Amino acid sequence: MLNLKSLLPVIVLVLGAHIALSARAGAAADRPNVILFLVDDLGWTDTASFGSDFYETPNIDRLAADGLRLTAAYAASTVCSPTRAALMTGMYPARTRVTDWIDGMWEYLPTAARQQLRLMPPDWTKRLEHRYTTLAKALRDNGYRTAVVGKWHLTPTSYDPAVVEPYYPRHHGFDVNVAGNQWGEPGSYYAPFRLAAGTGLAARVENFPDEGDVKSPYLTDMLTDHAVSLIERWQGEPFFLFMSHYAVHAPFEGRQDLVEKYQRKDATGLKHHDPVYAAMVEAMDESLGRIREALVRTGIADRTIIIFTSDNGGLTYVPGPTSNAPLRGGKGSPYEGGVRVPAIVLWPGVTTAGAAVDQPVITPDWYPTILAMTGTKGDEVHNRDLDGVPLLPILHDPAQSLGRQAIYWHYPHYHKGGSSPYTAVRAGPWRLIEFYEGQRLELYDLTRDPGEQYDVSREFPDKAAELRGLIAAWRAAIGAQSPLPNPEYQPPLDVP
Numbered sequence: 347m348l349n350l351k352s353l354l355p356v357i358v359l360v361l362g363a364h365i366a367l368s369a370r371a372g373a374a375a376d377r378p379n380v381i382l383f384l385v386d387d388l389g390w391t392d393t394a395s396f397g398s399d400f401y402e403t404p405n406i407d408r409l410a411a412d413g414l415r416l417t418a419a420y421a422a423s424t425v426c427s428p429t430r431a432a433l434m435t436g437m438y439p440a441r442t443r444v445t446d447w448i449d450g451m452w453e454y455l456p457t458a459a460r461q462q463l464r465l466m467p468p469d470w471t472k473r474l475e476h477r478y479t480t481l482a483k484a485l486r487d488n489g490y491r492t493a494v495v496g497k498w499h500l501t502p503t504s505y506d507p508a509v510v511e512p513y514y515p516r517h518h519g520f521d522v523n524v525a526g527n528q529w530g531e532p533g534s535y536y537a538p539f540r541l542a543a544g545t546g547l548a549a550r551v552e553n554f555p556d557e558g559d560v561k562s563p564y565l566t567d568m569l570t571d572h573a574v575s576l577i578e579r580w581q582g583e584p585f586f587l588f589m590s591h592y593a594v595h596a597p598f599e600g601r602q603d604l605v606e607k608y609q610r611k612d613a614t615g616l617k618h619h620d621p622v623y624a625a626m627v628e629a630m631d632e633s634l635g636r637i638r639e640a641l642v643r644t645g646i647a648d649r650t651i652i653i654f655t656s657d658n659g660g661l662t663y664v665p666g667p668t669s670n671a672p673l674r675g676g677k678g679s680p681y682e683g684g685v686r687v688p689a690i691v692l693w694p695g696v697t698t699a700g701a702a703v704d705q706p707v708i709t710p711d712w713y714p715t716i717l718a719m720t721g722t723k724g725d726e727v728h729n730r731d732l733d734g735v736p737l738l739p740i741l742h743d744p745a746q747s748l749g750r751q752a753i754y755w756h757y758p759h760y761h762k763g764g765s766s767p768y769t770a771v772r773a774g775p776w777r778l779i780e781f782y783e784g785q786r787l788e789l790y791d792l793t794r795d796p797g798e799q800y801d802v803s804r805e806f807p808d809k810a811a812e813l814r815g816l817i818a819a820w821r822a823a824i825g826a827q828s829p830l831p832n833p834e835y836q837p838p839l840d841v842p
Contacts, residue, residue, distance in 0.1 A: 377489065377584040377720050378693075379650040381637065382712070384433070384588070385630055386426060386497055386595040387677055389660020389670045390686045392618075392627060400611070400618035401627040405635035406690070409654060413692030414741060415702040420772075421658045422709035424677060424684035424757060424765060426530060427499050429657040429709050430590075434480040434500070434518065436713025436732040440756035440826035442478070443471040447530060449503050451761060461836040464783055465767055467759045468827035473513045474500035479725035481713050483519025485586045488722040491521055495573045496590035498526030520588075524572045532592050535565040535599040535626075564601050566593045566626070570633040574640045581644040584720070589637065593630045598667055600625025623667035648694045651719055653712065656687035663763050674798040678763015680770060680779050681798050685755060693719065696741055703744045706772055708753045710734030715741075733824075752813075754820050758782070758829040767829040769817050778803075778813035782829050787814060 391397035395410040396417075422432035427447045428439035439445045445468075452460070452467050460466075474480070482492040494515045501513040515523040525539075532539045562568040573589055600608075604625030613619035634654070641647035660668040662676030662683065670676050670683035677684055689707070691697055711734035717724050718736045739746040752773040760766055767782040775793040780786070789803035789810045803810040820826075 379585050379587070379646060380485075380716055380720060381587045381589055381650060381652045382433070382716070383634060383637070383652060383654045384430075384496075384590045385654075385656045386590075386592055387658060387661050388594055388627075388630075388656035388688065389662075389668050389676065389683070390673055390688055391670060392594070392656075392660055392668055393631075393688055395690075396688045398618050398627075399616045400608075400613055401624045403627060403631040405631045405638065406654065406688075409634065409638070409652065409692055410690050411700050413652070413690050413699065414697040414744065416689040416691065416707055417702050417704050418706045419655060419687055419689030420685050420706060420708045420753065420755075421656065421687050422685075423755065424658050424679060424763065425761065426497075426595075426657045428757075430498070430500055431474050432709040432734075433712055434474060434482070435478045435728075436481070436710045436734045437478075438710055438733045438754060438756065438824060440754070440821070440824050441731065441733060442475070443827060444474065444500070445470045445757060445827065446759045448472050448499060448501070448528070450759060452759070457834070460832065460834050463760060463766075463832055464835050465760075465829040466832040466834075467767075467829055470758075470827065473502050474518060476513075476517065479728040480518045481716060482515070482586060482588070484717060484722050484724040484728075485720065486519050486521065487724075488720065489584060490720070490722075491580050491583055491585040492519055492588075493522035493524070493576050493585070494520050494526045494588040494590055495522075495524040495576070496526065496569050496588075497530070497592050497595075498523070498590070499528070499530045501528040503528050522576065525569060525592075526590070531595050531597065532565055534597065535593075535601075537563045537565075537568070539565050539568075564629065566591060566629040566633055567601075570636050573633075573637055577637065577640045577646075578644060581646050586716075589633075591630055591633065594623065594626040596661070598622050598626065601629050604628050617669045617671050620667040650694070651716075652692045653690075653716075655689040655709075655712075659684045659686060661763075672797045675764055678761035678765055680755075680757065680765045680768045680781075682777070682792070682796065684763065684765070691737075691741060693741055698744060701744045703740045705740060705748055706750075706753050707737060707740075707748075708734070711737050752816055752820075754817070756821065756824075756826050758827055769821060769826070771813050771817050771820070773813060773816065776809060776813060778810060778817070780814060780817055789813070 393403040393406045395407040421429045423429045425447045428444050431442050431444035486492045501510045504510050510528045515526045562571050600622040608621035608624040641650050659676045660670050673683035675681035675683035714734050715737040752771050755770045758767045770779040777790045779788045787803045788801045790798045
């Protein structure tokens with residue numbers, strides 16, 4: 347006869363385990379997973395769903411069809427590190443003072459080149475300071491597992507571990523760091539991916555014990571291998587995955603099978619036509635597809651939010667492999683091509699499939715948006731200085747308004763992409779750029795002139811003055827650094 351008394355301890359253990367599992371499952375359902383899929387240097391029209399006539403991006407296009415496209419999305423800066431700091435803090439680069447890529451251009455300019463420039467940059471911050479409660483830390487404090495897979499570039503540039511490692515992702519709230527360190531680009535997209543002898547890039551994997559099981563020789567694929575492994579490992583608990591691809595940043599090295607595919611494709615008369623860059627774009631697109639497949643396979647797709655975007659506009663200078671047309675300029679430029687980026691949000695059960703919103707949104711918005719999506723309070727002191735606004739109104743209903751007056755950019759630097767020090771504002775359809783050299787203004791009506799070809803500051807002087815006032819008030823409120831007079835500047839000689 348079955349002795350129920352003797353089985354009672356086992357029954358209690360089984361029931362306890364079942365209750366614990368159910369509680370964890372309930373908690374995971376209440377706190378959706380978040381995958382922030384950030385592409386490096388991806389231009390506004392570099393995907394088919396945003397207008398490319400050559401690059402093939404079926405997985406991104408499917409995400410756009412399933413989710414919500416944000417057609418007036420902007421990066422916080424025309425270069426990468428400031429945007430990444432804005433993602434992690436929810437603050438404008440002018441507030442954190444991470445206003446240029448970590449090294450910046452100034453120190454690399456030869457003396458003769460510096461002597462031609464009237465201004466020099468301020469002493470900007472060249473790391474992500476520990477005083478900020480990063481997005482990863484806020485989520486980890488709310489019970490999330492956190493990982494960054496790919497580029498970090500918020501660490502001082504040095505070969506000295508004592509200098510760089512204190513600023514690695516694990517000190518900013520990430521449980522797992524795959525390939526994130528002080529470098530902004532790989533030495534190669536093929537193994538061992540190193541920037542210089544003796545320095546690991548994607549070869550360096552922190553807190554990831556099974557790195558030897560990932561065999562893909564191509565960097566974009568290798569990072570995806572790690573991301574998929576994490577999804578499989580963490581499928582039973584809420585997680586935040588910062589999928590931060592090095593692609594499509596230089597060096598331009600496409601996977602050979604895809605390069606050959608695009609070399610066979612006719613690009614006559616197309617604005618996009620580079621087969622190597624196209625191959626890099628498609629490999630990145632495949633990464634998104636593999637990640638979504640993993641979500642379906644593990645049964646967690648319906649409780650996983652995916653945010654897809656870029657850190658700045660596409661590279662178009664010397665010679666750029668892509669085009670941001672109809673937008674003007676590209677990475678390193680003060681114009682729309684330097685800061686306007688593709689963005690898609692898939693929030694199962696919330697976003698409307700195939701919908702689009704044309705209201706301006708900007709990088710710092712993702713911080714409070716993700717906190718709100720996940721029911722995460724974050725740090726009260728940190729949150730007082732947030733510059734972003736939660737995007738939930740337009741994610742729930744594309745017809746809603748965010749009610750925001752303006753968004754801003756501040757770049758007190760020069761860049762070979764065409765920028766001299768400037769601050770810019772977008773308010774409604776208007777975009778004003780104030781250049782520090784000569785206090786010159788340029789005003790554009792983006793409704794009529796999205797390519798910023800016609801400066802109408804003289805035609806609408808009152809509007810230019812109004813927006814200039816917004817810029818002045820914003821810079822003062824946020825403590826924006828101004829460029830300084832360049833003591834090396836040598837005015838050109840007058841030619842008789």
